[in-house]
Amino acid sequence: MTLSDPARSPVTLYDTTLRDGAQCEGIALSLDDKLRIAHRLDALGIPFIEGGWPGANPKDGQFFARLQDEPLQNAQVVAFCSTRRVGRSAADEPMLVPILEAETKWVTVFGKSWDLHVTEGLQTTLDKNLETIADTLTFLKGEHRRVIYDAEHWFDGYKRNASYAVETLLAAIESGAQYLTLCDTNGGTLPHEIAEIIAEMRSKLAHQLGDDRASSLQFGIHAHNDSDTAVANTISAVRAGATMVQGTIDGYGERCGNANLCSVIPNLQLKLGYDCLPADRLPRLTETSRFVSEIANLAPDDRAPFVGRSAFAHKGGIHVSAVRRNPITYEHLPPETIGNRRRIVISDQSGTSNILAKAQTFGLELDKTDPACREILQRIKNLENQGYQFEGAEASFDLLMRQALGQRPHYFDVRGFQVHCTQHGEATSDSLATVKITVRDRDRDRDILEAAEGNGPVSALDAALRRALTTLYPEIEKFHLTDYKVRILDGNAGTSAKTRVLVESTDGFQRWTTVGVSDNIIDASYQAVAEALEYGLLLCDSNSAARND
Numbered sequence: 001m002t003l004s005d006p007a008r009s010p011v012t013l014y015d016t017t018l019r020d021g022a023q024c025e026g027i028a029l030s031l032d033d034k035l036r037i038a039h040r041l042d043a044l045g046i047p048f049i050e051g052g053w054p055g056a057n058p059k060d061g062q063f064f065a066r067l068q069d070e071p072l073q074n075a076q077v078v079a080f081c082s083t084r085r086v087g088r089s090a091a092d093e094p095m096l097v098p099i100l101e102a103e104t105k106w107v108t109v110f111g112k113s114w115d116l117h118v119t120e121g122l123q124t125t126l127d128k129n130l131e132t133i134a135d136t137l138t139f140l141k142g143e144h145r146r147v148i149y150d151a152e153h154w155f156d157g158y159k160r161n162a163s164y165a166v167e168t169l170l171a172a173i174e175s176g177a178q179y180l181t182l183c184d185t186n187g188g189t190l191p192h193e194i195a196e197i198i199a200e201m202r203s204k205l206a207h208q209l210g211d212d213r214a215s216s217l218q219f220g221i222h223a224h225n226d227s228d229t230a231v232a233n234t235i236s237a238v239r240a241g242a243t244m245v246q247g248t249i250d251g252y253g254e255r256c257g258n259a260n261l262c263s264v265i266p267n268l269q270l271k272l273g274y275d276c277l278p279a280d281r282l283p284r285l286t287e288t289s290r291f292v293s294e295i296a297n298l299a300p301d302d303r304a305p306f307v308g309r310s311a312f313a314h315k316g317g318i319h320v321s322a323v324r325r326n327p328i329t330y331e332h333l334p335p336e337t338i339g340n341r342r343r344i345v346i347s348d349q350s351g352t353s354n355i356l357a358k359a360q361t362f363g364l365e366l367d368k369t370d371p372a373c374r375e376i377l378q379r380i381k382n383l384e385n386q387g388y389q390f391e392g393a394e395a396s397f398d399l400l401m402r403q404a405l406g407q408r409p410h411y412f413d414v415r416g417f418q419v420h421c422t423q424h425g426e427a428t429s430d431s432l433a434t435v436k437i438t439v440r441d442r443d444r445d446r447d448i449l450e451a452a453e454g455n456g457p458v459s460a461l462d463a464a465l466r467r468a469l470t471t472l473y474p475e476i477e478k479f480h481l482t483d484y485k486v487r488i489l490d491g492n493a494g495t496s497a498k499t500r501v502l503v504e505s506t507d508g509f510q511r512w513t514t515v516g517v518s519d520n521i522i523d524a525s526y527q528a529v530a531e532a533l534e535y536g537l538l539l540c541d542s543n544s545a546a547r548n549d
Contacts (some may be wrong), residue, residue, distance in 0.1 A: 044342070
């Protein structure tokens with residue numbers, strides 16, 4: 001098998017997040033969601049963005065109409081459809097009318113490659129299926145559209161009936177397809193099979209068309225992840241000569257998903273030298289991944305390769321010590337190249353190196369001989385033994401460090417709180433929280449007693465704390481709780497089990513997470529919520545000081 005030369009083979013990226021990715025269980029994108037994602041992909045430098053199937057549902061038709069008023073700056077938006085139905089001509093096919101009305105330069109058409117699908121799915125003959133491919137592509141070409149032909153189930157079809165699978169490609173080639181995309185629709189093919197089948201296919205096409213014509217063909221790969229090999233299959237196809245890669249941001253897609261472009265792109269560009277994205281756009285990859293997951297209302301995968309929050313996180317003390325000396329000891333590439341960052345994780349497995357490195361990320365300079373180092377380390381290990389976890393609660397860890405160093409600001413003290421819940425029938429209830437706090441106001445301590453209602457005890461407690469503090473600290477109005485996670489630490493203890501609460505907050509620009517632990521879920525929540533407000537005020541002071549400097 002002849003492998004492609006990266007220097008002569010730029011890879012064209014084709015994103016199908018808005019169509020194939022939107023078929024992922026749990027994703028429901030609105031029209032505005034799709035538009036926001038499309039413009040973000042355009043800014044990333046993706047050359048082809050598949051927008052959906054016009055006519056399949058009102059939203060997809062509206063999407064293409066809106067893009068005519070809000071056009072992309074660089075990318076080509078692509079309409080998607082199937083070949084025309086058996087028994088009618090493409091010119092008389094109603095399904096193709098909204099495809100043309102979408103007014104895209106490019107149209108992707110999928111057709112059947114697997115004889116099983118032709119005879120049992122379409123319930124027609126193999127020859128008539130070839131006619132549907134040829135007629136549809138010829139019609140669209142006559143309407144001045146450029147066509148990408150997606151050969152659905154191509155690898156399964158090739159394994160069962162190789163000669164017919166190649167015939168479907170020949171029908172598309174002779175009808176004017178500018179790209180042939182080989183689809184592993186069931187996601188069951190393995191990387192070595194991808195390479196072998198593509199090599200055989202290229203040989204068969206060269207025999208049919210001649211070497212010169214066959215060598216000029218542009219073909220792509222569309223891999224699903226049912227065998228957890230979609231990224232590997234995509235890389236294998238590119239090395240075997242594929243010049244177009246179809247995939248989705250974060251690997252979203254039906255069943256187990258599609259090839260994850262957030263892994264495909266850095267592997268091809270940074271490891272193998274293929275030209276995928278403009279070099280100045282590659283550092284936007286991580287933020288694009290997190291933007292899409294935010295819009296899709298799915299939690300980002302912290303353990304995702306390259307773009308995950310944990311992708312460059314170091315926890316073991318030996319690892320941290322080595323990374324501080326030379327990052328390549330435990331990092332396969334600099335995280336900044338794809339817009340991620342190195343993180344030093346603090347836990348009961350931490351050593352002094354973790355504490356020193358972590359302090360630096362918060363702008364705190366420590367020396368390993370400083371007694372505070374050992375104090376912080378011991379404090380962490382004691383707290384984690386009680387159930388605290390600082391890996392995902394860096395704001396609480398920052399406050400802990402500042403406490404040991406005598407640098408923790410003193411904004412308020414909570415003297416006590418009460419929460420009352422009232423049940424109204426079976427379905428509704430409300431909560432009332434009362435808090436008493438002490439604040440430093442004009443060089444004197446002042447006690448404040450406040451109460452507030454909420455749709456639950458934590459909501460009421462949060463509202464009461466805010467009401468008590470907002471007069472003195474109006475910036476608190478900008479803080480919002482964005483996530484609330486509860487973990488039962490010892491299920492065997494029943495209702496007396498310890499509970500760990502993680503609270504994520506934002507001021508619209510920065511995010512921070514705090515933690516609380518108690519055998520009382522309300523107390524654990526209070527700890528996390530109070531520290532979230534405290535840390536938000538600390539960030540405000542730090543930002544104000546930076547602006548003044």
